[in-house]
Amino acid sequence: MIRRILPVLLLLAPLALCEDIEALCKAGSASCGDCIKQHPSCGWCRDPHSKLSSRCQLKSKLTPDVCHQQYVYSPVTEMKVDPRAIALRSIDPRSNSPVQVYPQQVEVKIKEGESMDVPFKFLHKETSGGAQIKDFQIMTSNFSGTGVQVDFVIDCHGKKVSAKKCEKVPDGTELSVIAKVKLTACSSSTGSIPITVGAYGARSIGALYVSPLCGCECERFNQIEKNSPLCYSHGNLICGKCECQEGRGGHNCDCPLSLYNVDSDAELTDKCREYPGAPVCGGHGECKCGQCVCENPTTTGKFCSCENGVCPKGGPTNQTCFGHGVCQCGVCQCEEGWTREDCSCTTQTVTCIEGTRLCSDHGKCECGRCVCNDGWTGATCAAEEPTEGPRSKPGAPDRIPEEKPEAAGSDMHDLDNGLAQTTAAAQDEEDPAFDTPEAQEEPKVASAAISTIFLAFTATILRFI
Incomplete structure (x- = not known):
């Protein structure tokens, strides 16, 4: 039983997970910044003309017919290496010395709670003054309070060590280092966070620019369209969504709240929910000033919950x-x-009437047809069903009574006797006790019995012809 159920559960599990993620996305519909924090699979529709009740959706649901792809915003954690990076050991024209860290510049865009591994390579060399440095040690600038955490993993003497130091490293050795960058929290500061990464005694350093994805670029002050005509000049257009002024509500700030006896846009929107927490207009329409406008002509009802295209x-x-x-x-x-x-x-009965009687008083009318009582037939149950078998036509000769097959019965009796003898003969052949000189004559007896049976059967057939 478990083996049969397990494949079904494995198929249903991704569906349940997808539904959970979709619910997470819709919970972040307040703003673009809230949306992208919900889950990596969530996306925000910035299209100002979109009629989506929730702009935060699964990215897979934001198809071109719902939101133009140029307006879909869903940043992901990613890393970009400066294409102008100079190879390790090459001479840096700015310092005229060998490059000791590669790459020299890396940009990391990262979402809160996520991490990114950034690979570096270091060349361990003595200082320009000739002083020998035995141990390799990573040095960074101070970035405390930024919400960024960086841990290092060094390939030290063939072993990966979570540390910032590797002891007794020969001069000229190349070391692979992984900087594990994580954004633990979003700070109030905006823009990227610069972090220098180098090694003790090295003349060249690397720059790590961490850009927290704590909000959306369209939420920046210079991106906001104040008193936008798309918001009936009663709100600011932020990331495609109208943020209404006090006393106004609706998708485009076109609804005076006092006119609908509510104090907030949220209360106005709740008028379009069948019950608290239910999807706006059942997910099949748009809320216009507290009333649902269904998106499909076949969908009706106060909350667009009636589907009128599924009848037989x-x-x-x-x-x-x-x-x-x-x-x-x-x-x-x-x-x-x-x-x-x-x-x-x-429900019409005109086709069931015979004269003035419904189904001739011998049945009932169902869907314009008579259903007759037992003993009656016909379109209007006017004909009586025959109660006797078929009679001979007038003038037809009487049927000749059949003779009793007495002789045939005798022949059949002989046939039964012959079969019995044959069966006995067969049993005698299978029994080793009859393997005697006297038993040698048994095949002849069996042959005679078979002949008798054949003759009796032939006589019986001829008698009936």
């Missing part, structure tokens, strides 16, 4: 409700004169 179809042209009713919330509402769940049954 039939009839010559395969019409909904057989062409005799309308579909309301998946149920056929039949026209007068029609009944049943699919409106396929007429």
